[in-house]
Amino acid sequence: MNNFQLHMPTKILFGEGQIAAISQEIPQGAKVLILYGGGSIMKNGVYAQVKEALTGFDVQEFGGIEANPTYDTLMKAVELIRAEKLDFLLAVGGGSVIDGTKFVAAAVNYKGDPWEILTKGGASVTNALPFGSVLTLPATGSEMNCGSVISRPSIGAKLAFLSPLCFPKFSVLDPTSTYSLPTRQVANGVVDAFVHTIEQYLTYPVNAPIQDRFAEGIFLTLIEEGPKALANPLDYGTRANIMWTATLALNGLIGAGVPQDWATHMLGHELTALHGLDHAQTLAIILPALMTIKQDTKHAKLLQFANRVWGITKGTDEEKIAEAIRKTRDFFEKMGNKTRLSDYDISEESIPKLIAKLKEHGMTALGENQDITLEVSEDILRLAL
Amino acid sequence: MNNFQLHMPTKILFGEGQIAAISQEIPQGAKVLILYGGGSIMKNGVYAQVKEALTGFDVQEFGGIEANPTYDTLMKAVELIRAEKLDFLLAVGGGSVIDGTKFVAAAVNYKGDPWEILTKGGASVTNALPFGSVLTLPATGSEMNCGSVISRPSIGAKLAFLSPLCFPKFSVLDPTSTYSLPTRQVANGVVDAFVHTIEQYLTYPVNAPIQDRFAEGIFLTLIEEGPKALANPLDYGTRANIMWTATLALNGLIGAGVPQDWATHMLGHELTALHGLDHAQTLAIILPALMTIKQDTKHAKLLQFANRVWGITKGTDEEKIAEAIRKTRDFFEKMGNKTRLSDYDISEESIPKLIAKLKEHGMTALGENQDITLEVSEDILRLAL
Numbered sequence: 001m002n003n004f005q006l007h008m009p010t011k012i013l014f015g016e017g018q019i020a021a022i023s024q025e026i027p028q029g030a031k032v033l034i035l036y037g038g039g040s041i042m043k044n045g046v047y048a049q050v051k052e053a054l055t056g057f058d059v060q061e062f063g064g065i066e067a068n069p070t071y072d073t074l075m076k077a078v079e080l081i082r083a084e085k086l087d088f089l090l091a092v093g094g095g096s097v098i099d100g101t102k103f104v105a106a107a108v109n110y111k112g113d114p115w116e117i118l119t120k121g122g123a124s125v126t127n128a129l130p131f132g133s134v135l136t137l138p139a140t141g142s143e144m145n146c147g148s149v150i151s152r153p154s155i156g157a158k159l160a161f162l163s164p165l166c167f168p169k170f171s172v173l174d175p176t177s178t179y180s181l182p183t184r185q186v187a188n189g190v191v192d193a194f195v196h197t198i199e200q201y202l203t204y205p206v207n208a209p210i211q212d213r214f215a216e217g218i219f220l221t222l223i224e225e226g227p228k229a230l231a232n233p234l235d236y237g238t239r240a241n242i243m244w245t246a247t248l249a250l251n252g253l254i255g256a257g258v259p260q261d262w263a264t265h266m267l268g269h270e271l272t273a274l275h276g277l278d279h280a281q282t283l284a285i286i287l288p289a290l291m292t293i294k295q296d297t298k299h300a301k302l303l304q305f306a307n308r309v310w311g312i313t314k315g316t317d318e319e320k321i322a323e324a325i326r327k328t329r330d331f332f333e334k335m336g337n338k339t340r341l342s343d344y345d346i347s348e349e350s351i352p353k354l355i356a357k358l359k360e361h362g363m364t365a366l367g368e369n370q371d372i373t374l375e376v377s378e379d380i381l382r383l384a385l
Numbered sequence: 386m387n388n389f390q391l392h393m394p395t396k397i398l399f400g401e402g403q404i405a406a407i408s409q410e411i412p413q414g415a416k417v418l419i420l421y422g423g424g425s426i427m428k429n430g431v432y433a434q435v436k437e438a439l440t441g442f443d444v445q446e447f448g449g450i451e452a453n454p455t456y457d458t459l460m461k462a463v464e465l466i467r468a469e470k471l472d473f474l475l476a477v478g479g480g481s482v483i484d485g486t487k488f489v490a491a492a493v494n495y496k497g498d499p500w501e502i503l504t505k506g507g508a509s510v511t512n513a514l515p516f517g518s519v520l521t522l523p524a525t526g527s528e529m530n531c532g533s534v535i536s537r538p539s540i541g542a543k544l545a546f547l548s549p550l551c552f553p554k555f556s557v558l559d560p561t562s563t564y565s566l567p568t569r570q571v572a573n574g575v576v577d578a579f580v581h582t583i584e585q586y587l588t589y590p591v592n593a594p595i596q597d598r599f600a601e602g603i604f605l606t607l608i609e610e611g612p613k614a615l616a617n618p619l620d621y622g623t624r625a626n627i628m629w630t631a632t633l634a635l636n637g638l639i640g641a642g643v644p645q646d647w648a649t650h651m652l653g654h655e656l657t658a659l660h661g662l663d664h665a666q667t668l669a670i671i672l673p674a675l676m677t678i679k680q681d682t683k684h685a686k687l688l689q690f691a692n693r694v695w696g697i698t699k700g701t702d703e704e705k706i707a708e709a710i711r712k713t714r715d716f717f718e719k720m721g722n723k724t725r726l727s728d729y730d731i732s733e734e735s736i737p738k739l740i741a742k743l744k745e746h747g748m749t750a751l752g753e754n755q756d757i758t759l760e761v762s763e764d765i766l767r768l769a770l
Contacts (some may be wrong), residue, residue, distance in 0.1 A: 001625055003400025008393050014642060015388025207622040210606045210630045217598025224594060237592040240386055244642070245595045253638075257399060257629070 001208035001257035008251050010144045011170040014244060016236070018172050019049040019134055022090070023056070025170040026132065030088035031058045033081055035101045037065045037093045044180035046136055050092055060084060065093070069100030071115065071152040078107045078114065081129070089131035091168070095140030098133045102148035102166040105129040118150055122163030132170040136177045138243040139189035139280075141196065141250025143171035158273075173247065175239035183233050186242065187335040188280035190226040193246040194219065194331075195283040199262045200255035202291070202301050203368035208258045212304065215254045219309045221245045226335050263366035264290050267377060270357045275346055284337035285344075288329040289384035293376065295321050297369055341385050351381045386593035386642035393636050395529045396555040399629060401621070403557050404434040404519055407475070408441070410555040411517065415473035416443045418466055420486045422450045422478045429565035431521055435477055445469060450478070454485030456500065456537040463492045463499065466514070474516035476553070480525025483518045487533035487551040490514040503535055507548030517555040521562045523628040524574035524665075526581065526635025528556035543658075558632065560624035568618050571627065572720040573665035575611040578631040579604065579716075580668040584647045585640035587676070587686050588753035593643045597689065600639045604694045606630045611720050648751035649675055652762060655742045660731055669722035670729075673714040674769035678761065680706050682754055726770050736766045 013021050026032060032054060041047040051059070062077045080086070081104070091101035105128040107114035116124055135143045142148070146166045151158045178186065201215040222245060228238040248254070267290070268282030277285075295302055299317070306312040306324035315323065329339045338344065355374050358364070366372035372380075398406050411417060417439060426432040436444070447462045465471070466489070476486035490513040492499035501509055520528045527533070531551045536543045563571065586600040607630060613623040633639070652675070653667030662670075680687055684702070691697040691709035700708065714724045723729065740759055743749070751757035757765075 001400075001622070001629070003403060005396065005398050005406075007396040009396075011390065011392040011394075012641075013390050015386075018388060021390075207626070209609060209626055210602060210633060213602025213605055214599055217595060217602055220598055221595045237386070241592070241594055244386070248595060256397075 001206055001211065002259070004256040006252050006256040007164065007167070008144060008253065010168045010251075012144065012173060012247070013170060014173045015240070016174055016176050018174050019046070019177075020053050022050070022053050022132060022134070022170065022172060026054075026057065026088055026090075027130075031084065031086045032060070032088045032090055033077070033086045034059060034061045034090050034092055035065060035077060035097055035104065036061070036063050036091075037067070037097050039063060040180065041092050041136065044136070044177065046092060046134065046177050050090070050134060054090075060086060065097050065100045067096050068149075068151045068158065069096050069103070071103075071118075071150055072154070074100050074104050074150065075107070075114065077104045081108050087129060089129055091131060091133040092136070094135070094137030095142040098135070098142040098168065099140075099148040099150065101131050101133070102142075102146070102163075103150050103161075105131050106161075106163060106166055115152070117161055118157075118159040122146075122161040122166070125161070125163040125165055128163065128165040130169050132172075133168045134172040134174075134177065135243070137181060137185060137189065138173075138178060138246040139192045141247055143168060143173065144247050144251040173243050175236055175243050178239050178243060179234055183230060184336060186229045186233065186239075187226065188278055188337070189246055190222050190229065190242060191280040191284055191332055191335050191337050193242075193249040194222050195264055195287055196249040197254060198287060199264060200258060200260050202298055202305060203259040203261055204297065205300050206258055211254055211256065211258050216305075216308050218245055218249050218254065219305075223309070223331060226331070230335070259368040261366075261368045263372045263377075266363050266366050267354075267358070267380065270354050270361075271346075274350065274353060274357065275344065277344060278337075281337050281344065284332035284339045285341055285384050286380065288325050288332075288339055289380045291325045291328070292383060293380050294367065294372070297371065341381070348382065348385055351378060354381060386591055386596065387644070389641040391637050391641040392549065392552070393529060393638065395553045395636075397529065397558060397632070398555060399558045400625070401559055401561050403559050404431070404562075405438050407435070407438050407517060407519070407555065407557060411439075411442065411473055411475070412515075416469065416471045417445070417473045417475055418462070418471045419444060419446045419475050419477055420450060420462060420482055420489065421446070421448050421476075422452070422482050424448060425565065426477050426521065429521070429562065431477060431519065431562050435475070435519060439475075445471060450482050450485045452481050453534075453536045453543065454481045454488070456488075456503075456535055457539070459485050459489050459535065460492070460499065462489045466493050472514060474514055476516060476518040477521070479520070479522030480527040483520070483527040483553065484525075484533040484535065486516050486518070487527075487531070487548075488535050488546075490516050491546075491548060491551055500537070502546055503542075503544040507531075507546040507551070510546070510548040510550055513548065513550040515554050517557075518553045519557045519559075519562065520628070522566060522570060522574065523558070523563060523631040524577045526632055528553060528558065529632050529636035558628050560621055560628050563624050563628060564619055568615060569721060571614045571618065571624075572611065573663055573722070574631055575607050575614065575627060576665040576669055576717055576720050576722050578627075578634040579607050580649055580672055581634040582639060583672060584649060585643060585645050587683055587690060588644040588646055589682065590685050590689075591643055596639055596641065596643045601693045603630055603634050603639065604690075608694070608716060611716070615720070644753040646751075646753045648757045648762075651748050651751050652739075652743070652765065655739045655746075656731075659735065659738060659742065660729065662729060663722075666722050666729065669717035669724045670726055670769050671765065673710050673717075673724055674765045676710045676713065677768060678765050679752065679757070682756065726766070733767065733770055736763060739766060
């Protein structure tokens with residue numbers, strides 16, 4: 001395997017009733033700011049549990065963090081924290097709220113213009129407020145990693161940063177906190193976690209058998225549990241299995257020591273930006289086409305994926321690979337995500353615009369071999385029509 | 386799955402040449418104590434690499450930590466640290482050196498008699514010196530957990546403690562640091578990691594599919610890589626795969642949210658204490674007998690183990706289980722560990738002595754259901770003759 005450094009310092013509190021345990025994880029006497037999104041936590045009981053758990057702490061609140069958290073909104077939280085001298089943050093929500101809280105944590109004591117955190121990158125962060133999270137939407141893995149994506153619509157920017165100072169101190173994963181999610185969001189989370197795993201698995205072999213086995217374990221679990229979530233949305237066990245598996249798909253573990261791709265995500269981001277599709281929808285469209293176009297360099301891992309994940313043992317190599325791609329596509333469709341651009345009324349007229357955006361964003365050499373040029377991206381998009 | 390709390394804060398630096406990176410992980414200006422064992426690190430080049438990496442730090446050394454680290458030896462290190470006001474520890478060695486360093490870290494500023502750390506347990510630890518490790522022997526998982534076992538021969542005691550303050554800040558896993566190990570120790574490490582995984586897997590189902598898949602991934606990797614280590618001891622890839630897999634077998638990950646057993650280890654410890662067998666030898670003896678005796682309560686997981694790990698699909702349930710136990714026994718034998726008490730000239734005359742020791746140590750209700758009574762332990766030992 002390749003050399004790696006792996007750090008997963010976030011303490012996980014998993015299971016029904018674990019919100020009550022946060023009082024043990026926050027320093028006594030801390031002045032806490034609860035950050036949240038559109039207010040769904042008021043309806044599903046999570047807010048009440050958090051407030052109850054924080055009895056005895058000095059607590060303030062900041063709501064309204066958007067689905068794609070914006071710099072302007074988050075800087076209002078930064079001002080509040082500075083004015084009130086708050087010293088511990090608690091993100092209550094999904095990946096957007098946690099991503100936003102990471103930026104706020106890094107910005108409060110930042111020397112200089114906090115926008116630099118995104119333009120200069122996480123290395124510019126030398127101090128961050130401590131924070132924890134209560135997760136209500138499993139998908140992004142933000143609850144156990146140190147990455148964050150922030151938007152600034154006024155200048156058309158959406159940028160990411162990673163800082164080792166921005167791991168949550170703890171994250172509560174209570175599956176019952178996800179009960180009020182629409183089934184579509186749960187299904188999207190399954191597809192997102194599946195593709196996160198693909199991006200860290202479907203490259204070329206580097207003799208890393210345990211990373212492969214763990215990734216295949218995530219695939220098999222999502223394939224088994226995903227349809228159960230559609231059939232029986234409020235089953236605790238299914239929600240629990242999806243929630244923990246989605247975290248494991250992007251906490252650094254399965255990607256340590258192996259090549260990574262991420263081209264599907266990059267192409268997908270442009271589809272969301274241009275056509276407003278759900279993130280999971282874009283992945284479901286791009287991945288089957290990318291697997292088909294890149295089966296040359298991904299040949300060995302595609303065969304392993306066909307055999308170990310889909311149990312395909314018959315046919316030529318090409319037939320096995322085609323069958324694995326077909327089964328992957330069927331799985332996405334079964335999870336409610338159509339897999340063709342035309343399913344979303346996107347025609348080939350969009351392709352030049354998407355390619356122009358990829359070029360504008362410097363996405364001209366994607367994939368584990370940097371060989372997904374703009375020409376290859378165009379082939380992928382055409383095949384996805 | 387069951388509720389759980391999981392914390393894995395140790396940063397892993399994995400791969401050839403990573404010892405050089407420790408200078409980035411130790412606070413500048415730290416006064417460092419290197420702790421080590423019998424001096425093998427002088428011969429295999431690890432010591433020289435560590436010293437080179439610590440250029441510019443104030444460094445002292447403490448050698449002679451035993452294979453079963455003793456309180457008396459470790460207290461000498463504590464005295465040295467107090468006298469010289471050292472403030473960062475670096476364990477260089479295997480599980481014993483790391484376990485010993487954890488105790489030293491907790492003892493230096495302990496208010497009261499440090500032996501209480503073992504008699505009162507890790508909850509009595511309110512402060513510990515920071516420490517890192519450079520691992521030279523993969524097996525125990527001590528490099529990424531917060532557990533430690535310390536002996537005090539003068540009063541016949543061997544006790545464990547766990548403290549959340551005693552996670553290594555970082556651990557270097559450089560597979561080349563294990564090149565000088567005798568093949569027998571590498572093989573023993575494979576068996577030890579296999580049985581660590583069994584103890585967290587072979588219980589009863591709690592609808593925890595991702596934990597099961599990860600554990601099965603560890604089994605399959607050890608089954609594939611173990612024999613390669615015997616055939617080609619100095620192959621980097623094999624050493625790397627065994628080293629990382631052994632860490633993953635006991636860093637908390639696969640045991641989070643599932644029942645655990647540990648009876649094989651408890652019975653094995655008495656065999657080591659009474660007859661001086663290697664730890665892995667004792668596990669190879671006890672486990673096949675325990676699997677046979679406890680196939681009633683472990684029935685469902687034994688069938689899953691037979692199918693997913695050993696690929697057994699034919700026969701009655703009882704035949705499948707018998708075949709899985711046979712294959713497990715064969716694997717241990719292939720790894721150089723005989724699996725019968727009689728292979729080590731231990732006869733049934735020892736059994737009453739072993740049972741008396743289990744009783745003396747309070748091991749009267751072992752296993753995930755606390756139903757491995759002294760009578761059941763005796764059945765297991767008799768079957769292992």
